[in-house]
Amino acid sequence: MxxxxxxxxxxxxxxxxxxxxxxxxxxxxxxxxxxxxxxxxxxxxxxxxxxxxxxxxxxxxxxxxxxxxxxxxxxxxxxxxxxxxxxxxxxxxxxxxxxxxxxxxxxxxxxxxxxxxxxxxxxxxxxxxxxxxxxxxxxxxxxxxxxxxxxxxxQTAWATTETVKERLWHFLVSSIDTDEREPIVELKMAKKDLASYLGTTSESLSRELAHLEKEQRMEEIAYGKFKLLDFT
CATH class of the missing domain: 2.60.120.10 (Jelly Rolls)
Known part of the structure; x- marks a missing residue:
């Protein structure tokens, strides 16, 4: 019934x-x-x-x-x-x-x-x-x-067709907080979990974050919080 x-x-x-x-x-x-x-x-x-x-x-x-x-x-x-x-x-x-x-x-x-x-x-x-x-x-x-x-x-497409840096960058761009005036991304997970999500290691993730910052494409303004500077 x-x-x-x-x-x-x-x-x-x-x-x-x-x-x-x-x-x-x-x-x-x-x-x-x-x-x-x-x-x-x-x-x-x-x-x-x-x-x-x-x-x-x-x-x-x-x-x-x-x-x-x-x-x-x-x-x-x-x-x-x-x-x-x-x-x-x-x-x-x-x-x-x-x-x-x-x-x-x-x-x-x-x-x-x-x-x-x-x-x-x-x-x-x-x-x-x-x-x-x-x-x-x-x-x-x-x-x-x-x-x-x-x-x-x-996520599957990223893992099979892109480099770790490309996966990371696309993840950051897709995670921009639309409530912010500037392109800000605040991670909702620990960096080790982000590495797992992107199919890489914590070491590789840290290395690629450093590369993106060195290239002035983004900067980490607080732990786990990033401001994107370059969308090209």
């Missing part, structure tokens, strides 16, 4: 009262009414992970969508030779574990807590019912997945 998520009583969903940023701070749920958010709140299971703890790993049964409430998570894969490839960093308000929503199976990557994390988990069976009832949420999720696919394809 299909579950019904229509509210049986009327009241306003208050973030302040619930303290549940898993719903209030997530773009995925912003199109929903207060009553609909209240129903989602009842489906959430809160989980806490310590820094360095593995949240899921390849081969484990995938049964939940994970929404990050606080902290940072890194999603990565390991090659047969043991080389790590960072896929993305998950920040508060973002989600992970969504691909298994559409096909029952197993996780295909590692998820590790970069910091102490609070996660809101929603069982896939419950979330599929929500997507059926609330098409706008389904569209929001598909848009996010499409953006991730585009980023993944770009």
């Amino acid at each position: 299909k579950k019904s998520y229509s509210a049986s009583h009327h009241h306003t969903y208050h973030c302040e009262q619930s303290g549940d940023q898993c719903i209030c701070a997530v773009p995925l749920f912003q199109s929903l009414t207060a009553e609909q958010k209240d129903q989602i709140h009842s489906l959430i299971h809160h989980k806490h992970y310590s820094r360095g703890e593995t949240i899921y790993r390849p081969g484990e049964t995938a049964d939940s969508l994970y929404v990050l409430r606080s902290g940072k998570i890194r999603i990565y894969r390991l090659s047969e030779s043991g080389k790590e490839q960072l896929i993305r960093i998950v920040t508060p308000g973002e989600f992970s574990g969504e691909l298994a929503l559409f096909r029952k199976g197993f996780y295909e990557a590692f998820a590790e807590a970069l910091t102490d994390c609070t996660i809101c988990a929603i069982k896939h069976s419950d979330f599929r019912d929500l997507l059926m009832q609330y098409p706008t949420t389904a569209i929001e999720m598909l848009a996010t997945i499409a953006n991730r696919l585009g980023t993944s394809e770009q």
Whole structure:
């Protein structure tokens, strides 16, 4: 029998009262009414992970969508030779574990807590019912997945056709903060994670950053924060 998520009583969903940023701070749920958010709140299971703890790993049964409430998570894969490839960093308000929503199976990557994390988990069976009832949420999720696919394809193209310096430069240009008056990039990950994301080593990344600065194409104005000077 299909579950019904229509509210049986009327009241306003208050973030302040619930303290549940898993719903209030997530773009995925912003199109929903207060009553609909209240129903989602009842489906959430809160989980806490310590820094360095593995949240899921390849081969484990995938049964939940994970929404990050606080902290940072890194999603990565390991090659047969043991080389790590960072896929993305998950920040508060973002989600992970969504691909298994559409096909029952197993996780295909590692998820590790970069910091102490609070996660809101929603069982896939419950979330599929929500997507059926609330098409706008389904569209929001598909848009996010499409953006991730585009980023993944770009990452693959960089790794196979460009030098480390070219990968780094294109990454910096694509990461410019549009809220800034000047072309500023502030890394959302440690440099060692950026090296993994770009398919290189920390040493090579540091060397190419120094080369770009020497060529006056950019300057590091604070640790992990860069001002781009030359777009040619």
